[in-house]
Amino acid sequence: MSTPQNNTPRNTISYVCDYQWPIEVELKGKSLIVNVNHVGDIRRLNDALGTETPVQAYIYRDAYGSLETLDVDPDWGDIPIVLYLNRLGQFRTVAHKVEMLKGLNVTVIFTGEESRACVDAQILASLGIHSGIKLTPDSPLSDSVLDLITYNFYSQMPHADIEPFSTMSRHYKGENYVSPSLLDLENPARYLHVDAKHRLAFTRDDLLAGNVLDFTSDDATDTLIDDAAQIFSRRWQQWFVESHPCTFCPAFRVCKGFFHAPEKSTERCTEVMSELLEAIEFERKKCENHSKKPCQL
Amino acid sequence: MPTIIFKATEACNANCVYCDVVHRKKPRTISPELLRTAFERFNEYLLEHPEEEMQIIWHGGEPCMAGLKLYQTALEYLNTICAATRDRFKFAVQSNLTMINQDFIDTFKAMGIDSIGTSYEPIHGVRGIGKKRDSVLYNKKFFDGINLLEANNMGWGFIYVVTRQVLDRPLEIFHHLTNLKLSGGFDLHPVLVYDDAADESMESGITQEEFADWLGAVFKEWWPNRERYPHVDPFATYLKFYTGKGDGLGCCDAPTCGLHLYLGPDGETAQCGRAADWDILMYGNIASKPLSEIFADEQRALIDNRKNVLPDTDCKGCEYWSICHGGCPLDAYNGHKDFNRRSDQCLSKKLFLKKYFEPITGLKLPKPQAQSHE
Ligand SMILES: C[S@@+](CC[C@H](N)C(=O)[O-])C[C@H]1O[C@@H](n2cnc3c(N)ncnc32)[C@H](O)[C@@H]1O
Ligand code: SF4
Numbered sequence: 201m202s203t204p205q206n207n208t209p210r211n212t213i214s215y216v217c218d219y220q221w222p223i224e225v226e227l228k229g230k231s232l233i234v235n236v237n238h239v240g241d242i243r244r245l246n247d248a249l250g251t252e253t254p255v256q257a258y259i260y261r262d263a264y265g266s267l268e269t270l271d272v273d274p275d276w277g278d279i280p281i282v283l284y285l286n287r288l289g290q291f292r293t294v295a296h297k298v299e300m301l302k303g304l305n306v307t308v309i310f311t312g313e314e315s316r317a318c319v320d321a322q323i324l325a326s327l328g329i330h331s332g333i334k335l336t337p338d339s340p341l342s343d344s345v346l347d348l349i350t351y352n353f354y355s356q357m358p359h360a361d362i363e364p365f366s367t368m369s370r371h372y373k374g375e376n377y378v379s380p381s382l383l384d385l386e387n388p389a390r391y392l393h394v395d396a397k398h399r400l401a402f403t404r405d406d407l408l409a410g411n412v413l414d415f416t417s418d419d420a421t422d423t424l425i426d427d428a429a430q431i432f433s434r435r436w437q438q439w440f441v442e443s444h445p446c447t448f449c450p451a452f453r454v455c456k457g458f459f460h461a462p463e464k465s466t467e468r469c470t471e472v473m474s475e476l477l478e479a480i481e482f483e484r485k486k487c488e489n490h491s492k493k494p495c496q497l
Numbered sequence: 498m499p500t501i502i503f504k505a506t507e508a509c510n511a512n513c514v515y516c517d518v519v520h521r522k523k524p525r526t527i528s529p530e531l532l533r534t535a536f537e538r539f540n541e542y543l544l545e546h547p548e549e550e551m552q553i554i555w556h557g558g559e560p561c562m563a564g565l566k567l568y569q570t571a572l573e574y575l576n577t578i579c580a581a582t583r584d585r586f587k588f589a590v591q592s593n594l595t596m597i598n599q600d601f602i603d604t605f606k607a608m609g610i611d612s613i614g615t616s617y618e619p620i621h622g623v624r625g626i627g628k629k630r631d632s633v634l635y636n637k638k639f640f641d642g643i644n645l646l647e648a649n650n651m652g653w654g655f656i657y658v659v660t661r662q663v664l665d666r667p668l669e670i671f672h673h674l675t676n677l678k679l680s681g682g683f684d685l686h687p688v689l690v691y692d693d694a695a696d697e698s699m700e701s702g703i704t705q706e707e708f709a710d711w712l713g714a715v716f717k718e719w720w721p722n723r724e725r726y727p728h729v730d731p732f733a734t735y736l737k738f739y740t741g742k743g744d745g746l747g748c749c750d751a752p753t754c755g756l757h758l759y760l761g762p763d764g765e766t767a768q769c770g771r772a773a774d775w776d777i778l779m780y781g782n783i784a785s786k787p788l789s790e791i792f793a794d795e796q797r798a799l800i801d802n803r804k805n806v807l808p809d810t811d812c813k814g815c816e817y818w819s820i821c822h823g824g825c826p827l828d829a830y831n832g833h834k835d836f837n838r839r840s841d842q843c844l845s846k847k848l849f850l851k852k853y854f855e856p857i858t859g860l861k862l863p864k865p866q867a868q869s870h871e
Contacts, residue, residue, distance in 0.1 A: 374679065440676075442633065443632075447619065448619075
């Protein structure tokens with residue numbers, strides 16, 4: 201799931217939708233990201249949509265389920281799939297799925313208890329499977345998150361990407377803001393969330409709350425989308441207008457107030473997100489050094 | 498290159514706590530006739546000096562308070578009166594951006610301006626619009642201005658003025674400013690408060706030691722993270738000089754003030770804005786004097802001579818001479834009624850470099866190669 205930085209010109213907008221309405225017909229021809237309720241829907245829907253309606257990812261969420269109990273379909277092939285699962289489950293039962301997962305295009309994000317999720321994500325990543333944890337504004341950000349950041353950026357052992365850190369790192373260019381919300385498909389240059397009434401918003405929360413754009417997916421034009429995206433991408437400025445406490449935080453550039461909640465201390469999120477910023481910078485530097493031309497002597 | 502600080506208006510829509518502009522009872526704005534004269538004088542000077550360029554900085558007050566018409570007329574004069582010298586003008590603007598609109602931007606761009614200097618403050622009640630000093634409105638309009646600049650591919654940088662109000666929170670302020678402008682692009686200044694300042698300005702005043710310690714606290718954070726936010730001054734400039742890559746000092750640190758000139762709304766000229774405020778080093782009015790005469794005013798020798806006097810007097814043996822040159826002569830005069838003294842601001846500079854910059858970086862200022870007063 202790679203998303204360009206917020207302020208780059210977009211290539212194609214992908215419409216993020218739930219598979220609860222006839223999207224095959226009503227969003228025909230658009231690039232999609234589809235939330236499905238059943239993993240079994242993925243292959244069927246993908247066949248139905250065909251190449252005319254390209255899907256960037258199918259997202260399946262099971263807040264209580266584990267990878268252990270999930271029916272992984274070996275015929276998913278290279279269909280891009282993101283699974284939000286509570287936990288890994290018994291490793292010995294999962295082990296046989298790992299080889300299968302390696303041959304598929306699946307990312308597994310763990311949503312369960314934080315330290316468990318971190319361990320599970322690290323295990324999968326170490327086995328070469330793109331994984332991650334789901335951060336939310338209420339995440340406790342325990343030391344296990346710091347350990348996972350350390351593993352993702354500093355470990356010498358080869359491993360797959362770990363989200364949301366890898367996506368944030370890829371998008372951070374030193375002069376732009378990023379946030380864990382990239383994983384929630386908040387990126388106005390790339391994603392529009394659309395509901396059954398064809399209403400549009402740049403975030404799922406906005407869509408659910410009815411904070412929708414004044415045009416629908418039926419009459420969206422590039423200009424309308426670009427103008428709306430520009431206004432959305434300046435939302436951070438309101439934090440400065442009000443001199444919000446988060447604007448005084450050293451890690452605002454990689455958070456944008458994601459962890460803010462009234463009455464909540466900012467001490468821990470500042471500490472963890474500052475570590476993340478340093479780690480992202482470490483990786484950037486490493487990449488810059490690697491892209492240097494080898495010595496010709 | 499002659500640099501003219503053109504205060505075409507003293508009027509301002511804002512009401513910053515430390516700014517003496519707002520205490521002017523009747524702010525003046527230049528008349529159209531005098532504006533014409535100014536451009537005739539600029540042209541005349543450049544024709545007489547075919548090798549030279551001239552920088553004009555629109556200043557204020559708030560430059561936009563002079564109205565769009567003034568800048569459109571200035572542009573017209575630039576294209577007509579100065580047709581033969583036009584290419585040798587470099588324009589700049591220092592604006593709070595809260596009134597800027599597309600018409601101003603088009604006009605400034607047509608003058609060749611591609612970046613605007615501005616000012617910003619997160620603490621409410623320090624900078625703000627109108628009598629109430631409305632900071633939220635200021636910041637909102639400021640961002641509208643920034644967005645418009647960016648939509649027009651124009652750059653911006655800003656001055657941050659350190660006041661008593663932020664003395665206890667250097668890091669928070671620094672992070673806020675670097676969150677606003679991610680790679681830096683601002684200059685940290687101490688608030689300057691003089692004896693005749695209004696009471697509320699007095700209350701914002703800070704001591705030399707306080708400014709040095711404030712900068713020091715910020716520097717501790719900047720130094721290990723300087724690749725994250727490289728463009729923060731005075732740090733970036735000091736670093737260049739300490740690593741032998743320094744080129745050009747700001748007007749307060751240069752060996753002389755060079756061909757700096759303040760041009761006020763009534764056509765009066767002075768060495769700089771501070772000189773005009775204090776009615777010293779006044780060089781006459783452009784309505785009656787050509788610029789070459791103004792630049793040749795013999796009072797300039799008073800400040801030019803400091804570089805010969807100070808190394809043997811106040812600044813004798815000072816290791817920082819090459820990056821300070823006794824500081825701003827107007828500050829020196831303000832403190833001692835004598836231009837041949839060092840500026841009182843020198844203390845904060847020395848303290849900062851000795852107590853923070855040098856121990857933290859492990860750098861020493863390279864010794865000048867030959868014994869020179871420059
Ligand atoms: C006088 S203003 C004029 C231009 C424009 N209105 C602005 O605010 O940028 C120029 C700069 O001087 C700064 N300034 C005003 N009074 C000051 C003082 N007493 N000490 C230090 N800087 C001051 C302002 O903050 C601003 O950055
Ligand atoms: S905006 Fe500029 S000129 Fe106006 S009061 Fe503030 S500092 Fe002074």
